[in-house]
Amino acid sequence: MGFRATWHRLALAFRRLSSPRPSLAGVPGRPRRAATRLRAIVLVALAAVLLGGCSLAYPAAGGTVQGQDIRSLYDILLIPVVVIFVLVEGLLVWALLRYRGRRANLPHQTHGNNLLEITWTVIPTLIVLVVFALSMQTLGKVDAKSSDPALVVDVTGKQWFWDFSYPVQKVTVSGAGQEPVIDLPVGETILIRLHSDNVIHSFYVPGFLFKRDVIPGLGNQFDINITTPGIYRGQCAEFCGFGHADMRFSIQAVSQAEFASWIAGQQAAAAATPTPAPSLAAGATTLSVSASTTTGFEQSSLSVAAGKPFAVAFDDKEAGVPHDFAIKDSSGKVLFNTRIITGPASETATAPALPAGTYTFFCQVHPNMQGTLTVQ
Amino acid sequence: MATTTLVRERVGYRSTLFEWLTTTDHKKIGVLYLTSSLIFFLLGGLQALAIRTQLAFPNQALLDHATYNDFFTIHGTTMIFLFAMPILSGLANFVVPLQIGAADMAFPRINALGFWMVPMGGLLIYATYLAGGAGIGWTGYVPLSDAGPGGVFGPGTGLGVDFWIMGLVFLGASSILGAINFLATIFKLRAPGLTMWRLPIFVWTVLVTQTLALFAIPVFTTALVLLFIDRNFTHGAFFNPAAGGNAILWQNMFWFFGHPEVYIMILPAMGVISEVVPVFSRKPLFGYKAFIGATIGIGLLAFGVWAHHMFATGAVYLPFFSFVTGLIGVPTGIKFFNWLATMWRGQISLKTPMLFAIAFLAMFLIGGLDGAVLAAVPFDYDVTDTYWVVAHLHYVLFGGTALGVFAGIYYWFPKMFGRYLDERLGQIHWLLMFIGVNLTFFPMHILGLEGMPRRIATYPATLDWPILNLLATIGAFVIAAGVAVFFVNLAISIRAGAPAPDDPWDAYTLEWATTSPPPPYNFDTLPPIRSERPLFDLKHGAASDGGALAVATVAAGAGGPGGEA
Numbered sequence: 001m002g003f004r005a006t007w008h009r010l011a012l013a014f015r016r017l018s019s020p021r022p023s024l025a026g027v028p029g030r031p032r033r034a035a036t037r038l039r040a041i042v043l044v045a046l047a048a049v050l051l052g053g054c055s056l057a058y059p060a061a062g063g064t065v066q067g068q069d070i071r072s073l074y075d076i077l078l079i080p081v082v083v084i085f086v087l088v089e090g091l092l093v094w095a096l097l098r099y100r101g102r103r104a105n106l107p108h109q110t111h112g113n114n115l116l117e118i119t120w121t122v123i124p125t126l127i128v129l130v131v132f133a134l135s136m137q138t139l140g141k142v143d144a145k146s147s148d149p150a151l152v153v154d155v156t157g158k159q160w161f162w163d164f165s166y167p168v169q170k171v172t173v174s175g176a177g178q179e180p181v182i183d184l185p186v187g188e189t190i191l192i193r194l195h196s197d198n199v200i201h202s203f204y205v206p207g208f209l210f211k212r213d214v215i216p217g218l219g220n221q222f223d224i225n226i227t228t229p230g231i232y233r234g235q236c237a238e239f240c241g242f243g244h245a246d247m248r249f250s251i252q253a254v255s256q257a258e259f260a261s262w263i264a265g266q267q268a269a270a271a272a273t274p275t276p277a278p279s280l281a282a283g284a285t286t287l288s289v290s291a292s293t294t295t296g297f298e299q300s301s302l303s304v305a306a307g308k309p310f311a312v313a314f315d316d317k318e319a320g321v322p323h324d325f326a327i328k329d330s331s332g333k334v335l336f337n338t339r340i341i342t343g344p345a346s347e348t349a350t351a352p353a354l355p356a357g358t359y360t361f362f363c364q365v366h367p368n369m370q371g372t373l374t375v376q
Numbered sequence: 377m378a379t380t381t382l383v384r385e386r387v388g389y390r391s392t393l394f395e396w397l398t399t400t401d402h403k404k405i406g407v408l409y410l411t412s413s414l415i416f417f418l419l420g421g422l423q424a425l426a427i428r429t430q431l432a433f434p435n436q437a438l439l440d441h442a443t444y445n446d447f448f449t450i451h452g453t454t455m456i457f458l459f460a461m462p463i464l465s466g467l468a469n470f471v472v473p474l475q476i477g478a479a480d481m482a483f484p485r486i487n488a489l490g491f492w493m494v495p496m497g498g499l500l501i502y503a504t505y506l507a508g509g510a511g512i513g514w515t516g517y518v519p520l521s522d523a524g525p526g527g528v529f530g531p532g533t534g535l536g537v538d539f540w541i542m543g544l545v546f547l548g549a550s551s552i553l554g555a556i557n558f559l560a561t562i563f564k565l566r567a568p569g570l571t572m573w574r575l576p577i578f579v580w581t582v583l584v585t586q587t588l589a590l591f592a593i594p595v596f597t598t599a600l601v602l603l604f605i606d607r608n609f610t611h612g613a614f615f616n617p618a619a620g621g622n623a624i625l626w627q628n629m630f631w632f633f634g635h636p637e638v639y640i641m642i643l644p645a646m647g648v649i650s651e652v653v654p655v656f657s658r659k660p661l662f663g664y665k666a667f668i669g670a671t672i673g674i675g676l677l678a679f680g681v682w683a684h685h686m687f688a689t690g691a692v693y694l695p696f697f698s699f700v701t702g703l704i705g706v707p708t709g710i711k712f713f714n715w716l717a718t719m720w721r722g723q724i725s726l727k728t729p730m731l732f733a734i735a736f737l738a739m740f741l742i743g744g745l746d747g748a749v750l751a752a753v754p755f756d757y758d759v760t761d762t763y764w765v766v767a768h769l770h771y772v773l774f775g776g777t778a779l780g781v782f783a784g785i786y787y788w789f790p791k792m793f794g795r796y797l798d799e800r801l802g803q804i805h806w807l808l809m810f811i812g813v814n815l816t817f818f819p820m821h822i823l824g825l826e827g828m829p830r831r832i833a834t835y836p837a838t839l840d841w842p843i844l845n846l847l848a849t850i851g852a853f854v855i856a857a858g859v860a861v862f863f864v865n866l867a868i869s870i871r872a873g874a875p876a877p878d879d880p881w882d883a884y885t886l887e888w889a890t891t892s893p894p895p896p897y898n899f900d901t902l903p904p905i906r907s908e909r910p911l912f913d914l915k916h917g918a919a920s921d922g923g924a925l926a927v928a929t930v931a932a933g934a935g936g937p938g939g940e941a
Binding site: 069070073074077081084085088089091092095096099100101102103106107108109110111112113116117120121124125128131132134135136138139142197198199200202204206207209210211212213215216217218220222233235236237238239240241242243244245248326328333334340362363364365366 | 433435436437440441442445511512513517519520617618622623624657658659660662663664665666688689690691694695698699702703705706709710712713714716717719720721722723724725726734737738741742745746748749751752753754755757758760761762826827829830831832833834835836838916
């Protein structure tokens with residue numbers, strides 16, 4: 001009952017608001033309390049949504065000098081955007097609330113006003129000019145390149161992983177088979193050089209508020225100066241085919257001393273024996289899977305021990321055709337997948353421990369390639 | 377206002393189906409365009425729902441990567457080339473000859489040919505699903521879309537991309553034929569007295585749009601043919617760097633078309649809004665000539681902004697494209713203020729066409745603002761190719777174009793079929809759209825700022841990505857519910873809607889001076905045309921226009937207010 005009463009009152013308020021003005025009120029704009037209150041509520045609600053949206057939408061400070069410059073530009077851009085948004089949406093809502101309803105006489109037929117037209121041409125033009133000048137200023141700083149960078153990193157976009165190499169230090173971190181994590185020092189100018197010999201990728205680190213396309217035949221380069229230590233997620237931002245979503249990497253920004261020891265460790269590891277296979281607990285099994293057609297794997301059912309990680313050796317025998325090996329549970333959630341490889345090629349990866357049960361293994365490129373994985 | 381009292385007889389010697397298949401009547405072709413576009417709208421929408429369902433939760437595999445890529449490619453291609461462009465052509469086909477007092481388009485047979493090429497192109501594009509898919513994105517960036525020398529692996533290895541190319545060449549040819557036809561119609565078939573400065577705003581926007589199409593689409597068609605050669609003949613080498621081509625060249629050609637294309641899709645929707653807002657405010661469009669100036673200004677500037685899609689390539693001259701991109705916001709702003717001033721001190725009635733027009737204003741503003749900031753290159757570096765851009769383009773094309781199209785359909789449906797669309801179902805449709813669009817696309821701004829790239833088939837459970845994606849997915853289903861209500865409304869109203877009189881909205885332009893639906897030859901007689909609102913003058917006379925009519929007449933002679941921009 002309480003609900004009905006409230007609804008009734010609300011409906012009444014709306015009706016009062018929307019009903020044609022009594023003809024007695026020939027002077028438009030006679031204040032009416034309910035309407036005024038409703039207008040206030042609508043405007044406050046709009047402002048609340050706007051503020052909420054803005055606080056959510058505001059990015060963290062950039063982790064590089066360049067990112068902080070870009071972030072400062074956000075502060076400037078936000079002002080005209082919010083002012084224009086509030087002004088225009090406000091005027092729209094106001095016009096709707098204020099000028100609703102048809103009366104006997106036509107409203108005054110205003111055809112235009114040159115002064116107003118000039119005003120709303122000139123003021124936005126000025127805003128555009130100011131924003132343009134400020135953004136060009138920031139651009140100059142962001143795109144500036146040092147003639148003497150302290151560190152050079154070569155980044156290569158492959159289908160579908162990233163390779164990183166430090167040409168001077170002769171250190172290479174490949175993303176083949178796992179998500180690469182590289183270390184970079186804070187407080188130094190780092191020159192990033194981008195390469196691709198296949199399709200276009202884009203090197204994107206959201207924490208740096210920056211990306212640059214990796215284009216075959218075009219050697220893009222840029223400088224960064226990391227200011228804040230921490231881990232920065234990165235991902236390919238230019239659609240590059242099947243494995244686009246899997247092209248992730250992480251940058252660990254560390255002090256210069258820590259970076260030096262990381263480099264030394266990498267050099268030592270490279271000098272040692274060839275990379276050992278991912279270590280597995282004793283007694284772990286290796287699951288051998290292969291594919292030679294797009295109609296199905298050569299194995300239709302597989303089994304593996306429960307509760308223990310296991311190795312997957314996947315062999316794509318089909319020349320020129322991409323496959324991967326993925327495991328999903330009955331709800332369709334993907335629990336594990338190898339990289340997508342184009343045959344003839346093979347791939348070894350470590351799958352996580354799975355609880356006992358029945359799973360489906362499949363190829364993400366060709367979902368009709370399926371089989372049953374029994375975990376017991 | 378009815379000037380025709382003819383009784384329409386059933387034509388006895390051929391079937392209705394035959395008549396629709398062979399018609400050259402611009403009104404029937406308009407309805408055919410609308411029908412075909414709405415069918416493709418459903419198909420594109422189903423793919424969007426599949427995409428959103430896949431993205432509802434992190435790490436899902438409802439769709440595998442390849443199908444996901446096919447879906448977003450064909451979703452984009454469908455919504456742009458098989459929904460937005462043809463449905464606007466459909467509205468223009470029906471409305472333009474009526475609004476200029478003509479009996480038909482200038483070339484009725486070419487008009488029919490142009491229409492029938494659309495479903496043919498659509499069939500070719502959907503044939504990609506039978507030919508290995510075309511998961512290359514609607515932008516078809518080379519080398520991914522190329523299977524030429526160099527051994528680059530992409531979905532381009534199959535026949536699918538070739539079908540995609542052929543479909544788009546077909547649709548491009550259709551658009552070029554349409555553009556020539558519209559320009560000839562508007563320039564040559566206007567009724568006596570209907571000078572260019574008295575043309576309805578919708579006709580003006582169609583005029584500018586078709587001019588853009590005439591200059592932009594041939595460049596795209598050329599690029600497509602070059603890509604076809606690259607893919608199928610080993611020594612093409614236009615775009616593939618591995619064979620000595622230039623990958624950036626494709627992007628330049630594509631966006632030289634692609635950005636004017638955005639205005640091809642939004643200007644006629646703005647034209648619809650500029651018909652609806654004045655009629656439902658009982659006032660003339662504020663700043664008629666300034667509005668035309670702004671439309672022409674947008675049309676000119678549209679050819680100088682394409683490389684803002686390419687800021688992150690590091691291969692374009694940034695200051696020029698950044699500046700022109702900012703500048704194109706100015707004429708758009710002029711339009712906004714003119715719409716608001718039109719409503720100001722009017723008598724607004726919130727019928728469904730007006731509801732959609734208002735939603736257009738509220739949503740398109742967001743799309744405009746979040747696009748305008750992309751002109752600032754450093755900001756673009758951060759958010760380009762993220763969900764920020766997805767939010768932006770959908771606020772423009774869904775919040776703008778699609779809502780504008782709905783406004784137009786609710787507005788002209790009584791003229792097309794002599795019946796109203798149901799008002800209550802229309803309100804429900806509108807409400808679901810308004811909620812759905814914001815719920816789907818607003819969270820994408822935040823996703824973009826949090827670094828979620830476009831076109832990824834799955835995502836890890838980081839930051840706020842899961843909750844924001846879930847909201848967007850729920851919103852997509854709200855939109856779907858709204859679209860379902862709209863189709864129910866169409867199905868009911870086309871047979872059983874309330875009968876509409878000739879001039880149901882108390883409107884201003886010539887299409888309302890004939891019967892609903894109009895006879896095949898459109899008009900028996902035309903009212904005198906002394907302003908851009910001949911029907912208003914007829915109903916209310918010059919006296920009720922106050923002193924303003926005199927101003928307008930003087931202005932028409934003296935160059936008029938605000939031709940700037």
